[in-house]
Amino acid sequence: MRAIGALILGIAIVAGVAVATSRAADEPPAGQSEAKAPAAPSPSSAVPVTPKDAAPPPSVTIIGASEAHGVLGRDVRSAAGEDMGRIVDVIVDRSGRVRAAAIDFGGFLGVGSRKIVVDWNALRFGKIANKKDSITLELTKAQVAAAPEYKEDAPIVVLGASGSLQPLQAIQ
Template sequence: MNKMPIYAAAATILLSTTAMAQTTVPPAMPNTPAATTPMTPGGTSGHSAFIQQQRADQHLASNLIGMNVYGGADENLGEINDLVLDRTGTVTAAVIGVGGFLGVGQKDVAVPFQAVEVTRNADGKNRLVLRKTKDELKAAPEFAKYEAAPATTGSVTPTRPATTPPATR
């Protein structure tokens, strides 16, 4: 009796059951914002590894950089030149260019980002308010960007191989 058709049928059944046993990722709950879906550990693929949409309470750095910052009395204090992030991605400071005219004579001052009130108007535009005065920012210390220590490039004199005196017997 030829057992080959039985083996082929058994292999077909086994292969088809493994395909049916694969699970699919369930869709997100309808009331869960897409931006709060946690990332899967290890960077695995799938929709839960990505943020799909910005939430209403989130702001893009590209929209904040270059924006004017206003004081409590609605005076223009300067503009956001940069944002400082820590290793976890938290924005720790806003670097504001203050003083000067058309960038000349301007200095950068960093303030804790929590001190900057970021709001969104009804028309969707951001507004930045810092409860400081122009004089306080002008008197503040200038922000210095991190610069790595320069590498030493001192010349190295090559060493000569040691010479051994001729052996004496």
């Protein structure tokens, strides 16, 4: 029992010395005052923002609900009414100009489908018959089926109805 008591007393002494050493390290040496951090400026002493420093207000455009729609995930049909797939991506050039759309074409319930890239100018947005806000592709199903598959990080082959798409120049 005496050994256990001595052990506990020794642990208490070591802990006390550790606490005292820690406190001494945090206090400034004798004769030196502790440096105080500068006080935060009060709101009344803050530098006023002048109009030349303020950012200009952003422009605001209001587009009516019937005037514009998102295109990702939208169905695409041929002029003959055939299902051509669904838009899954929009391809832009380095200047941000829309160049083409990637369409998930073929397959059944996503199995066996492949991505085909078509010229943005080959798409027609509008109302056809009983379908409002339809997207029509000016290509036949056979033309799209024969197109090479789009693969990321590979040169993009863009299928166009009019052939008006100009190739991008390589930037070096």
